[in-house]
Amino acid sequence: MPMGYETDLKLFIDGSWRTGENRDHFAVVNPVDGNRIADLPLATEADLNEAAEAARRAFPIWRDTAVEERGTILRTTAQILRKRADQIAAIMTQEQGKPLAESRAEVAGSASMFDWYAEEIKRDYGRVLVRPTGQRSIVTHQPVGPVATFTPWNFPLYLLAKKVAAALAAGCSVISKPPEETPGSTQALAEALDHAGLPRGVFQMVFGNPDLVSRTLIAHPAIRKISFTGSTPVGKHLMKLCADSMTRVTLELGGHAPVLIFDDCDLDKTLDMVVPQKFRNAGQVCVSPTRFYVQEGIYDAFLKGFAERTAQVKVGDGLLTDTKMGPLANKRRPEAIGALVDDAKAKGAKLLAGGEPGDSGFFFRPTLLADVPLDANIMNEEPFGPVAVSRSFTSFDEAIEQANRLPYGLAAFAFTENGRRANLLGDAIEAGMVGINTFAISTADTPFGGVKDSGFGSEGGKEGLESYQVVKAIHQA
Structure with a gap:
C-alpha cells in the first residue's frame, strides 16, 4: 500500500x-x-x-x-x-x-x-x-x-x-x-x-x-x-x-503537438498507442498529442476506433489501481477545458466522446472532437487537458502545412509505414522533437526543447x- x-x-x-x-x-x-x-x-x-x-x-x-x-x-x-x-x-x-x-x-x-x-x-x-x-x-x-x-x-x-x-x-x-x-x-x-x-x-x-x-x-x-x-x-x-x-x-x-496519421499506417496499432498517450497525465503534458490530422481514407475508421477506446478510459482517484486517468491538477483547469470544448462545438465541431467535467473534484472526462474548424480556439491555443481534436487531410503538403501552421514548435508526431515519407516528415516538420511511429522522445540521453514560440x-x-x-x-x- x-x-x-x-x-x-x-x-x-x-x-x-x-x-x-x-x-x-x-x-x-x-x-x-x-x-x-x-x-x-x-x-x-x-x-x-x-x-x-x-x-x-x-x-x-x-x-x-x-x-x-x-x-x-x-x-x-x-x-x-x-x-x-x-x-x-x-x-x-x-x-x-x-x-x-x-x-x-x-x-x-x-x-x-x-x-x-x-x-x-x-x-x-x-x-x-x-x-x-x-x-x-x-x-x-x-x-x-x-x-x-x-x-x-x-x-x-x-x-x-x-x-x-x-x-x-x-x-x-x-x-x-x-x-x-x-x-x-x-x-x-x-x-x-x-x-x-x-x-x-x-x-x-x-x-x-x-x-x-x-x-x-x-x-x-x-x-x-x-x-x-x-x-x-x-x-x-x-x-x-x-x-x-x-x-x-x-x-x-508551450506546445500544441500535431499528429499526422497516414493511410498506410497500422491503424489499430496506432490507435492503441495514441489514445493512452493523449490521456496520459490527463493531457497535462507539454508534448501531448493534441491536433490529429488523419488522411481522409481512414478518417472515419480512426474516429470510430478513437471514440471506442476513449470510452474505456477509467477515470478516478490515482491511488486506485484500476485508474487510467486522474483529475486535472487544479480547480481552474476543468472550467478552462470546458470553455474550449464549448467554443469548438459552437463553431461546428462534433463531440464524439466526453466533453463534460466530472461530478466532483477537478475531473474532466476524456474528450474527442471531430471536424474541428481552424478558427476554433482549441485549434490555436494549447488545451493542456484531456481533449483530442481531429481533422482530415488529403495530401502530404496539406498535412505539413497544418502541422506547421501555429507559432508553437515543441513536439510533433507522425505515423506511416513509408520510409521515404518518414524521412521527409522529419525534415519538413517545424519542431524541436519529432516522433515517427513512436512517442519516446524524452529520455536522459536525448535533447529536449523547442523552436519558435x-x-x-x-x-x-x-x-x-x-x-x-x-x-x-x-x-x-
Whole structure:
C-alpha cells in the first residue's frame, strides 16, 4: 500500500530546513476532492537573498570538486530516489492527481537523469586546436555559475531533476523554485541530495510568490543563468527580466503537438498507442498529442476506433489501481477545458466522446472532437487537458502545412509505414522533437526543447549539460 502524504513541508536554504516562522502559507490540495492536505511555507525576500548568497559562496567549492566525486553524489541521489519511490509516488499522486503507475514511472525517470549525468560529466571533453610547434590553443568548458530553475506542476519531479542533474554535473550551484501545488514530491529531491552528501549551499529549494521569486533571483548579481519550463507568456516575461542583468536563459515553453496519421499506417496499432498517450497525465503534458490530422481514407475508421477506446478510459482517484486517468491538477483547469470544448462545438465541431467535467473534484472526462474548424480556439491555443481534436487531410503538403501552421514548435508526431515519407516528415516538420511511429522522445540521453514560440535551448543529453556551461578558449605561445 502507498504511504500517506508527507505534511511537514519546508524550505531548504543554505543547508538547513526552514519551516513556517512568520512566513505566509500556501494551501496544498488533493485534486480528487479539492480538500486541503498540507500547508506550505512561502519564502520571503530575505529568504531568497540568503539563498542567492549561499549559492554564491558554495559555487567555487562545487566547481572545484572532482567530477568523480560529483558523480558519486549524483548516483547516490538516484539510489535514494529509487529506494523511496513508492512513498514519493504516493505523495505526487495526492498532490497532482496522476495515476500511481505514472508517478512511479516519473520517479524512475528522475533517478535516471542523475545516473546519466553522473557518467556524462566524465565525457565532457574540450579540444586542442592545430597550432605551430611550441604553441597551444585549447577549448574548454566551465560551469556558468549559480543558476535558478523554475518548473511546473505537471511533471514536478522529472522536470526538476532534468534541470538539477545537469546543472550539478556541470559544477553549478542551484536554487530551485518548484511549483507550490506539488511541494512534497519535489522536496523529496532536496532530501535525497542532502542525504547524498551534497555540500552546504550547493542546492537550495524555495517556494513562494512567482513574481517575487523570479524578480528577486534574476536581479541578484550571483545568479548567472535561469532555466524555465512553463507557458510562453511567462517565458517571454522572464526573458525580458534577464535582459537587464545579461542573465543566460533556457526556455521550454508551450506546445500544441500535431499528429499526422497516414493511410498506410497500422491503424489499430496506432490507435492503441495514441489514445493512452493523449490521456496520459490527463493531457497535462507539454508534448501531448493534441491536433490529429488523419488522411481522409481512414478518417472515419480512426474516429470510430478513437471514440471506442476513449470510452474505456477509467477515470478516478490515482491511488486506485484500476485508474487510467486522474483529475486535472487544479480547480481552474476543468472550467478552462470546458470553455474550449464549448467554443469548438459552437463553431461546428462534433463531440464524439466526453466533453463534460466530472461530478466532483477537478475531473474532466476524456474528450474527442471531430471536424474541428481552424478558427476554433482549441485549434490555436494549447488545451493542456484531456481533449483530442481531429481533422482530415488529403495530401502530404496539406498535412505539413497544418502541422506547421501555429507559432508553437515543441513536439510533433507522425505515423506511416513509408520510409521515404518518414524521412521527409522529419525534415519538413517545424519542431524541436519529432516522433515517427513512436512517442519516446524524452529520455536522459536525448535533447529536449523547442523552436519558435516553444522556446530555445535544450535539456537532456549532452546539450543539457552544455546549457549550464560557458566555453573558454585558452591560447599559449
